[in-house]
Amino acid sequence: MERLKLATVWLGGCSGCHMSFLDLDEWLIELSTRVDLVFSPLADVKRFPAGVDVVLVEGAVANEDHLEMVRAVRARSRLLIAFGDCCITGNVTALRNPLGDPTLLLQQVYGAGVGREGVIPSERGIVPTLLERVLPVHAVVPVDLYLPGCPPPAPRIKVVLEGLLAGTPPELLGRDWLKFG
Numbered sequence: 001m002e003r004l005k006l007a008t009v010w011l012g013g014c015s016g017c018h019m020s021f022l023d024l025d026e027w028l029i030e031l032s033t034r035v036d037l038v039f040s041p042l043a044d045v046k047r048f049p050a051g052v053d054v055v056l057v058e059g060a061v062a063n064e065d066h067l068e069m070v071r072a073v074r075a076r077s078r079l080l081i082a083f084g085d086c087c088i089t090g091n092v093t094a095l096r097n098p099l100g101d102p103t104l105l106l107q108q109v110y111g112a113g114v115g116r117e118g119v120i121p122s123e124r125g126i127v128p129t130l131l132e133r134v135l136p137v138h139a140v141v142p143v144d145l146y147l148p149g150c151p152p153p154a155p156r157i158k159v160v161l162e163g164l165l166a167g168t169p170p171e172l173l174g175r176d177w178l179k180f181g
């Protein structure tokens with residue numbers, strides 16, 4: 001049987017969704033016999049590959065690197081799963097949105113003053129530039145399946161992955177994970 005090419009991506013999130021994935025504990029061993037983990041913060045792969053079957057995307061789109069990444073992920077993946085509430089709604093990551101354009105805030109935080117160099121880190125190319133607003137992933141690229149929760153509980157992740165491995169159509173999977181509250 002052909003192995004599923006699985007990827008996980010970490011955008012603007014706290015990594016709690018990935019921690020929940022790791023809470024699958026010993027089932028991860030079974031999963032590893034049925035999928036190839038081709039890209040993930042859990043694996044040392046630098047470039048998102050082509051031909052990915054399923055990708056779990058944690059986090060919102062908060063900066064220019066996220067924007068570039070999520071577009072590449074969409075172009076190279078068959079099924080994109082919005083993994084957790086930050087990806088689905090912006091959630092915690094979007095708490096900065098009511099503050100408006102981040103430029104003024106960054107200038108106030110990093111601007112010239114006692115003990116400050118007056119340089120915003122993104123201007124040095126050290127960190128990516130923040131977007132004006134944090135966006136949920138579906139505002140940037142189409143999403144195929146939503147896996148909600150902050151974080152999504154491990155049994156819910158399992159039922160979705162098991163369903164996909166069993167060939168269940170993605171549109172029917174949401175009905176199944178509802179049983180796992």
Ligand code: SF4
Nearest residue numbers: 013014016085086150
């Ligand atoms: Fe963290 Fe919750 Fe956002 Fe997941 S949904 S990245 S657990 S804040």
